[in-house]
Amino acid sequence: MEPIIGIIILVLLMIFGIPVAWSFAGVLAYFVWAYDTNTSTLLLQGFRGLNSVILLALPLFILAGYLMESGGIARRLINFMEASVRGKKSGLGAAMVMSSAVFGAISGTATAAVASIGTIMIDPLAARGYPRAYSSSLLGISSLLGILIPPSITLILFGVITRQSITALFAATIGPAIILIVGLIIYNQIASRKFIQKFEEEQLALGQDSSIEKTQAEIDGFVKSTLKAIPALMMPIVILGGIYGGFATPTEAASIAVFLSIFIGFFVYKNLTLKTLYQSLLSAGETTGTIILILLFSIMIGRIMVAESVPQDLTVFVTSLTDNKIAILLIVNAFLIFVGMIMDDVSVTVVIAPLFMSLMVSAGVDPIHFGSIVACSVVIGANSPPMAPILYMACKIGKASIHSAIAPALRLIFYVALPVMLIVTFVPQVSLFLPKLFGVY
Incomplete structure (x- = not known):
């Protein structure tokens, strides 16, 4: 009963506007009182949980994301993606998807992608007839x-909280990401036909040519944008190549990402200044501080739940309802999506x-595979009402009302994100093939 009350307290505190980190602190306080826990031992366990070299990658990758945005790297990537699909009617939508993919291969965060890509691409999409919603x-x-x-x-x-290989988890989600990219591009190709056609008819009625065929100037522009984007495009190659080539750990790769972001921002694109560097360091510090606090409180909450055998009790409860692996996976999927609707x-x-x-292991699900399932559930939950933090x-940024965006968001979830999650859930090789191929699992 106490874990359920704890989740209810967490949700209520977040609904009332309490910062996420302090909402976790409230849940921790309740568990300490309910289970009469020794706080001295608990604090020691929490700090030991944070004493991880691999955790150093967290602030470094966050900093790299902010430096990409302020150093002009994100803009060059987006310009390259936009120029590469010019001449195709649904090309701008596909460019947004691909830009998010490349940006994610360097920054590792969704919020940075929304801020960087949205501010650059939403207005051009609206100018081509795409509804802002x-x-x-x-x-x-x-x-x-x-x-x-x-x-x-x-x-x-x-990886830190479940003590799994970060490198293996990185490789496990590449397959799901590729499927999601393809699904979004195909959906955009179909969905955009109607309003692009309407836009072109309106332009013809006004006597304006809406053709987007490539001209020589546009071809020259593509070549120019490609040359400018080469330093930015080299970053994911160097980072991921270093990790899977065995030349660098994730933490070392994060350090390389920061160094390259500073070097390219200062000396290649020359958009990074001492002022913007300071602002990036400040923003990264604030974001890292929040996440570390959440992680500290969650580690201590986890230690209490393990000591009280909560995961084992959950396993017994679910397996008492059904011992069918498919049914268990569907229950977990549904719960992850539901919780994702109200939590970040x-x-x-x-x-x-x-x-x-514990439940997944008892059902025969590989822990790395489970990591992919959780990541896919976040894609759905972060864009589903009532919380939907990423959609909001x-x-x-897109200057659209949340009410008008709910319907298209739900269609994207139903036709693309949810099928991807189900494929990842019931076809383990989608997640496990690359970790085994790279020899990291």
Whole structure:
């Protein structure tokens, strides 16, 4: 009963506007009182849980994301993606998806992708006839590619809290990410036909040519944008190549990402200044501080639940309802999506995921495979009402009302994100093939 009350307290505190970190502190306080826990021992366990070299990758990748935005790297990537699909009617929507994928391969966060890509691409999409509500919804879903494509802050947290290989988790979500990218591009190709056709008819009625065929100037522009984007495009190659080539650990790769972001921002694109560097350091410090506090409180909550055999009790309860593996996976999927609707991705990762780990292992689900399932559930939950934090942010940047964006967001979830999650859930090789191929699992 106490774990259920704890989840209710967490949700209520977040609904009332209490910062996420202090909402976790409230739950911890309740558990300490309910289970009469020794706080001295608990604090020691919490700090030991944070004493991890791999956890150093967290602030470094966060800093790299902010430096990419302020150093002009994000803009060059987006310009390259936009120029590469110019001449195709649904090309701008596909460019948004691909930009989110490449941006995620460096920054590892969804919020940075929403802010960087949304501010640059929403207005051009609107100028090509895309409704702002649809563009904001597409931005919200595609920005979550930053969680699936390594390096991922969410997967780092999952690995630390469940003591799984970060490198294996990084490799496990590449397959799901590729499927999601393809699904979003195909859906955009179909969904955009109607309003692009309407836009072209309106332009013809006004006597304006809406053709987007490539001209020589546009071809020259593509070549120019490609050359400018080469330093930015080299970053994911160097980072991921270093990790899977065995030349660098995730923490070392994060250090390389920061160094490259500073070097490219200062000396190649020359958009980074001492002032913007300071602002990036400040923003990264604030974000890291919040996540570390959440992680500290969640580790202590986890220690209490393990001591009280809560995961084992949950396993016994679910298996008493059914011992069918498919049914268990569907129950877990449904619960992860439901919790994701009212909690942010960090909360789901550091609290709910470890709670189900014992159940998943008893059902024969590989822990690395389970990491992919959790990551896919975050894509759905972060864009689903009532909380929908990523969708709200995308609507704010896209200048669209949240009410108008709910319908297109739900269609994207139902036709693309949910099928991807089910494929990942019931076809383990989608997640496990690359870790085994790279020899990291």
